[in-house]
């Protein structure tokens with residue numbers, strides 16, 4: 001993520017663009033100095049032919065110029081290279097000619113030589129002047145800022161994307177869910193519409209608001225929507241664009257941006273990835289360029305007149321790294337949280353994106369549940385994948401199946417066609433997946449199994465069991481977490497019990513189970529020994545959440561032991577469940593092997609049909 005900073009100062013004018021134009025100019029100059037274009041064609045001949053023409057009295061005119069002999073025979077023009085021939089003059093004087101005078105017109109012109117001074121000016125001074133002029137001009141543009149787009153010469157353009165979009169079509173209707181965010185931003189829209197209403201009472205509106213949330217939750221989208229709703233220009237720039245530029249340019253660009261924006265006010269400035277410049281200044285690895293840029297931003301934010309209707313929106317997914325000065329009142333003092341959408345939110349986002357495609361009646365609830373944990377951008381992607389799939393299958397509309405299949409594509413990768421898996425391997429994979437499903441189904445608190453498949457995926461998964469929570473989950477109890485861990489170990493347990501082997505297929509399960517068990521102890525306070533003591537600190541909450549231990553090495557060892565114990569117990573439980581349901585395991589695996597994919601209902605039916613007693617514990 002971290003962009004390379006502290007770049008060598010580049011000379012902005014020395015680029016291909018400039019080179020091209022200078023070369024073109026030189027070419028034009030050249031063509032004026034040697035105007036050879038547009039002359040009648042002159043045929044090349046050898047000297048002997050020339051002499052033979054002269055001797056036969058056919059030549060009208062001879063001109064010797066720059067060691068080349070031009071001569072005309074009738075209407076035709078010829079040329080030949082002058083040979084050191086002392087008798088040439090004699091010959092020409094004596095020769096006959098079709099001319100009236102009976103003589104050949106015969107002249108020699110002096111080589112037209114430029115004076116050395118002129119040559120020098122044309123070839124050295126002029127290009128240098130042109131070059132210098134272009135440079136000056138570019139530099140001036142750079143100072144004024146390239147905002148407003150590049151001209152025909154993109155000299156001195158910093159590469160930062162700053163342009164004002166005048167007619168933003170996005171509105172709040174395009175942003176599904178995120179109702180709290182919209183509520184807060186509506187005030188800003190209202191302010192942009194009618195600043196006087198607020199200033200009349202002396203109310204100060206926020207100059208800036210910070211949109212915080214994981215990637216793809218629609219931060220950019222909602223910022224555009226504010227501009228669209230308020231019918232004001234939308235300036236958009238990415239924070240990283242400020243710092244990857246030439247040294248000293250970041251601050252200039254900020255100055256520029258605000259100057260431009262103030263002219264166009266009311267308007268909105270949107271700074272994406274503000275953490276790229278707004279990083280806390282006291283962090284170990286200082287970066288002068290970034291600090292200068294940040295300071296300039298702070299100055300500008302303090303300086304501008306908010307009553308004109310200039311609002312700055314910034315987006316970040318790492319709010320904790322931001323410099324405190326940025327968050328002070330009068331700067332980005334409002335924080336708008338954009339969370340990952342919940343079930344209702346996902347359904348709403350689905351609807352928004354389904355509007356753009358042809359689709360049949362979609363089971364929104366089913367797709368919504370299957371996309372748990374997805375961001376708005378993921379869902380947009382899923383709808384697009386579904387459309388692609390429908391096209392591939394020559395369908396007229398997208399249906400629920402396309403969407404569900406593309407959910408899997410986005411989550412697990414494309415189905416891998418033609419992967420050769422031996423029957424024995426297939427058998428083990430089937431038992432493994434049925435093992436997960438069996439353990440999940442036999443624990444009353446586990447989510448029902450949605451689908452089991454042994455179709456390999458390009459992501460490397462050889463098969464998988466898709467579990468979908470019935471409703472939206474916000475809390476998970478300790479018991480549920482333990483059950484989930486048991487379900488994760490179910491695959492390996494099935495391999496052991498049913499196939500008497502262990503395979504590498506469980507690596508992903510192991511990773512997930514270990515992580516869950518660890519979180520139970522260190523983050524959720526679910527261990528008996530340490531209780532509610534925080535043992536691990538979560539950083540980057542909106543970017544996957546790195547954690548770091550906050551306890552002593554001794555405690556860390558204890559945690560490891562505890563994690564091992566939890567997983568071991570879960571594994572034993574899973575083994576017990578599978579041993580008790582061997583008959584159902586065999587039956588379900590046989591069906592899975594035949595069909596490759598079975599639904600949760602089909603699986604539960606096999607369970608019921610083959611179970612001697614009711615399934616639930």
Ligand code: ADP
Pocket residue numbers: 174175176177178214215216217218219220221222315349352375376377378380
């Ligand atoms: P962010 O800036 O938070 O990373 P974006 O605003 O760039 O995310 O979102 C990327 C895309 O995801 C949007 O263009 C839109 O298609 C889709 N999207 C994200 N959130 C929503 C939402 N709440 N409603 C509709 N579409 C959304």
Ligand code: ZN
Pocket residue numbers: 432436491492505506509
């Ligand atoms: Zn597994």
